[in-house]
Amino acid sequence: MSGSLNLLIGLAMGLNLVALGTSRLQSLIRMAALQGMVLGVMPLLIETEARGMVVLVAVATVVIKGLVIPALLRRAMRAANIDRDLHPLIGFLPSLLLGAAGMIGAVVLAHRLPLLPEHRESLLVAGSLASVFTGLLLLIGRSKAISQVCGYLVLENGIYLFGLLLIHSVPLLVEGGILLDLTVGVFITGIILDRIQRAFDSLDTRKLTVLRE
């Protein structure tokens, strides 16, 4: 069980690097969605007996992170009619190198953190830290508003991975609430993006500089 779980986490970590290296907005959205779906399946692997609630939350996660949120983002992208290339503030190669370094750092750090015996073999903590780092890197290093939202989603995915450590103790009600907040958040962000596009005629956050001291 631990083997297949680690395989999935490894896949998610690989997707982090792809997301950092891609130059197209479409594929960035796709990577974040794919990562969300990979993560959504994991509770089913961790829980030995499939409780009804676990299945429900897993299905909801896959549907929302894999289908609903990317659909919302694509709609925002089409409505904004922006060009599909990302304009990075941190170049693709430097981001990739930073991301790879962050991944190695995450693995090293995860080994040094005090973990329960049953979590020592798992990549959960390393994968979580790497995704949080990637998410922050995308938030800082990309100028398009939608790609920043993707960065936020990757960051969220990392936190979700960490939350899996607590799956036996945190009630799934809480997981459900978090998922709901995330969905509403992306929905509202989509509306704001639309308005920014109309007001500034651009979704490039570098142009949002009216407000400064």
Added chain:
Amino acid sequence: MNPLLLILGPLAAAGLAALWPDDRTRPWFLPAAAAAHTLLAFYCLFHPPLVPAGAWIGFDPLARAMLPAISLLFLLCSAYGVPYLRLRSERSNRVFVPAFLAGLGLMSAAHMARHLGLLWIATEALTLSSVPLLHFNNSPRAFEATWKYLLVGGTGIALSLLGSFCLGYASLHGGGGGDLTFAGLMAQGAGLSRPWVLIAWVLLLVGYGTKMGLAPMHTWKPDAYGEAPGIVGAMLAGGVTTVAFTAILRVRAVVDAAGAGALASRTLLVMGLFSTVVAALFLLSTRDFKRMLAYSSVEHMGILSLAASLGAPGLWAAFFHVWNNSMTKGSLFLSAGNIRRAAGGRTTEEVSGMSLVTPRSAALFVAGLFAVTACPPFGPFFSELLIVKTTFAAGHPGAAALFLVCLLLAFLGLTRVVFAIVYGRPRQAAREAGSKFREGAGMIAPPAILLGFSLWLGLATPEVLREAWTAAAQQLFPAP
């Protein structure tokens, strides 16, 4: 009376208001729901309900010490909201009114949440519900501010979720069940795994500190407060920040129980002083009177953080200051909203002589200035005096001295801006816009009453509040 109604009542009113067909009568939902909420909150203040130890949600002493202040502030803001929304009849309030009401329910939920996960959900939902309020003015600047609020606030709140999970893992690693209720975590106390508690503390402090607006995570605040309508600024500065402060206090109590209280206190002290220094420096240079209020809010959040680092006596002073801050900031934001509307501008270059255009609002604004800069006999004077005394008593004379210097600088910065816009000759734009703006009782009474409360808190702090603050301090620092 079930305190859960404090959450469900406003949420139900929000749902009803969303379905209400008429734009002209919809704003009346605000004072109606707010009055019911205030009655219930004060009933619970005088007759504290029993909260089962393991309850996820409850009107516990900490909620009792804070929530009535928010409720009172909300009531006066919503009374102001009716004439304000009539004035803004060019904009539909179909989203504004429900979002504002939902904010009240979620603020109650966050104050009463005794479970880390629940607290996070309520805070995040509160952040989202305030988004439509922030861009109510529908200008490009408002959208820019909203975007920054979403991005900075969203990242902060995401980190606090990670921190919540780390605290849960601290319990799991320490041999506990990973229980995320504050009572359960505190009961485990020293059994919590120390490294994880420290990681969790840093993440939660950064996360909820962003929401609270502690420097250096305050960058969204001047933009958001500057662009939002005054009524929204009042709720953000007086209510939403209090939610984050309550969250930090609850987490701090857990960290204290785990035996890392000294370290937590030191971080709060440093963050608090840093916030007051940053705020004082920006106050000296800002020219925009609404952004000025935002920096003043950063300063007061720093004061709260400083007070929270001083153990139980400091905490008592912090609760006192929360009440003073809510009332005073509410009054300032509402009167600033009037001035902004009548002046048609917002910087000291564009606005002057408002004492001739809007005499009542300008008088209230000046009185509010003296209240917020802690001039006697207003409430903030007494709470800040208590904080300074406690800082000296706790053996931090250097911190107290730095704090006093910052207060002085903030006073200079605030008076400079306020007197520049209030006195002098009115500009042409203000004469024209001001002649259309009438200072009706509905837009003057709420800030005046809030200021009156600030004065009252200073002159005669009610006994029931003193007792509630003592009880809340005891909840967070149980006597050994």
